[in-house]
Amino acid sequence: MPKAELVPGTLILLVLRVLQSGPLHGYAIAQRIGQLSSDILQVEEGSLYPALQKMLLKGWVKAEWELSETKRRVRSYRLTAAGRKQLEAELANYDQVNRAIKSVLKLA
């Protein structure tokens, strides 16, 4: 097992989820996902920023330029109502599919 990656299709779900606790800027989102997963999940910048762009287009988040604690210009992302709805839907879908996969893997 070379390295632990992301299960494709879960990136946006994870981002929506960490934003549920409050707005964060891009770099902090990646940090948080890494931290919460004991660094098993590593979100690359080249994956994250395009995903955030898509989420902006879809209206799931909105962005504002602010100053970070370290005095840098950061773009802060905040969940919208549509984003919360999307999160609920993706959460439910992930759970269902994951249960289904487990029941195949167990060969009940």
Add this chain to the structure above:
Amino acid sequence: MPKAELVPGTLILLVLRVLQSGPLHGYAIAQRIGQLSSDILQVEEGSLYPALQKMLLKGWVKAEWELSETKRRVRSYRLTAAGRKQLEAELANYDQVNRAIKSVLKLA
């Protein structure tokens, strides 16, 4: 939620797993995965056969032409030792990543 799909990256794992119980032909593999998942997981033919080709190339399975119970020519796939090893590795990896995703989703 339009339809329940496959979590990308799990198809080969699922196929390896159902073959662990014994050889099956392509059509039966798809049936079995559907059945075990209460039809939540639906493996399309255009996904399955290319995946089986890849598995043949990798040496994870070998194939033999046989006659099915319904008297049709079927190609029966059987796990190899390399396939069993691959299954173990993918199983462990899936478990680890899935745990990691869950700990992010729970926001422990």
Add this chain to the structure above:
DNA sequence: AACTACGTATAGGCTACCTATGGGTAGGAA
């Protein structure tokens, strides 16, 4: 005669990710 279930297989396209690259600031180490 038409339709459904059974069966194998490929071409082409799309989505979503990764790698590589580019830009730039602040702070500490050498």
Add this chain to the structure above:
DNA sequence: TTCCTACCCATAGGTAGCCTATACGTAGTT
């Protein structure tokens, strides 16, 4: 002073892996 690391945003280009559509063909039912 220069280098390195951590902090930050962002895009271009490639690739993997799945889906849709299509093709071919048999057996049994309506």
